[in-house]
Amino acid sequence: MLSEPEAPRPADLTEAVYAYAVLLQNEAAEQAARELLGVDGLPIRILRGAGTVAVVSDVPADAFTEEAVAQRLDDITDLERLARDHHQVIAALASHTAVLPLRLATVYLDDDSLLRRLHADDSHFRTTLNQLEGHDEWGVKIYAHPSITHPTTATSPGDQPRSGRDYLRARRTSRDGHDLARQAAADLGARVDRTLAEANLTTGIRHHRPQSAALSADPGENIVNAAYLVPRKHTRSFQDHVEVLAAGTAGVRLEITGPWAPYSFASPPQEQAERAEPAIPQTTP
Numbered sequence: 001m002l003s004e005p006e007a008p009r010p011a012d013l014t015e016a017v018y019a020y021a022v023l024l025q026n027e028a029a030e031q032a033a034r035e036l037l038g039v040d041g042l043p044i045r046i047l048r049g050a051g052t053v054a055v056v057s058d059v060p061a062d063a064f065t066e067e068a069v070a071q072r073l074d075d076i077t078d079l080e081r082l083a084r085d086h087h088q089v090i091a092a093l094a095s096h097t098a099v100l101p102l103r104l105a106t107v108y109l110d111d112d113s114l115l116r117r118l119h120a121d122d123s124h125f126r127t128t129l130n131q132l133e134g135h136d137e138w139g140v141k142i143y144a145h146p147s148i149t150h151p152t153t154a155t156s157p158g159d160q161p162r163s164g165r166d167y168l169r170a171r172r173t174s175r176d177g178h179d180l181a182r183q184a185a186a187d188l189g190a191r192v193d194r195t196l197a198e199a200n201l202t203t204g205i206r207h208h209r210p211q212s213a214a215l216s217a218d219p220g221e222n223i224v225n226a227a228y229l230v231p232r233k234h235t236r237s238f239q240d241h242v243e244v245l246a247a248g249t250a251g252v253r254l255e256i257t258g259p260w261a262p263y264s265f266a267s268p269p270q271e272q273a274e275r276a277e278p279a280i281p282q283t284t285p
Contacts, residue, residue, distance in 0.1 A: 016061040017047070017108045019054050020089045021261075022100040022118070022125050026053075029096035036092055039085040047111055049118030052125045055093060056114070064107040072105075087261075094261040098133040100125060101266050128266065135203065136235070136259030138228050140242055141211065142189050143220030143253040144181035181251035182223055188249045189224035192242055196228065201238045204229030206264040220253045227264035235259070 018039055023029060030053060036044045038057040047054040062068060072078045086104050093099045108114040118125070196202045210222040230238045239256060246254035 014061055015058050016064055017111060017114055018042075018057045018059045018064065019102050019106045019108060019114060020044075020057075020086060021055050021093055021102055022052050022129070023055070023093060023097055024052055024126070024129050026097045029093055032096055033089070033093060036089055037085075038089050039082055041085075044089065047114060047118075049115060050122055052118055052122060052129070054114055054118060055089065059107065064105060069105050090261045090263075098129045098135075099261050100129055100132070101261050101263050131203070132229070132262050132265065134233075135229050135231055135262065137262045137264055138230050138235075138238065138256065138258035139260065140189075140192060140224065140226045140228065141222055141255040141257075142185045142192075142224035142246070143218075143255070144178065144185045144223050144251065145220040145253040146178045146181035146251060178221075182221065184249055184251040185221075185223035188245060188252055189226065191245055192224075193226070195241055195245060196238065199237070199241060201234045201241060202228040202230050204265050208264070218253065218255075229262060229265050230258075232259075 020038065025048070030046050033044050033046060033055050038044050039059065040063075042057040042059060044055060044057055047056050072082055083104055090099055090101045108117070193205055197205075206227045208225040208227065210225050213221060228238070242256060243254070246252060
């Protein structure tokens, strides 16, 4: 949505500036960006600051008001298309240089308003981009899967308890199995964090809210939803360490995803986040 609430929207505003990412000036990345198409198939252009650049598209202002973005949120097909277009631009840039992804639907009134933001947060952008250079984000999801721990808790739809006592015993066994699996998943997450830190295989960790079961076609309850900033030279070792830890833990299912652009490690300065919160919250890829 238009992301400068302190600036009134001009009545005759027809175009706004959709911002995808900030990067350090890099000719190869900038040239690649100009060949891309962004949200809604719109062309990409480069907006240069002092030492950083913003990758942007000119978009119809009416399509990115708060009300318009809220409507796109309610339309799952439109939302998925917008998120896909946004991510494809960032992923293409990340193949050339360190990228600071901006939140989905970050839109400014005009070039001047975005240039003011580049100038005001120049130090933050430069420092963060230098820290992200040579790194990828990897996601680790750990699910409680109690049937692995207690196979007897997995019953077929036709199974019926023979008595009230059998029913209560089955319910207690199932509850205990779920509790044990949840604790095993949480403990594994803590061991993964500790082991990766001790082995210097990650330079950053973020823990996100567990993912809804509706978003996964596989069984289990998501207990740990973590993102790790991993130096590319340590990618294989990172994966091996996580997989070995999970293989020795009963009652859990592991999911490793990546590499991603560093969405989880691109938070803006706190004061900026309070001034300009986009209508669509960022989610982990």
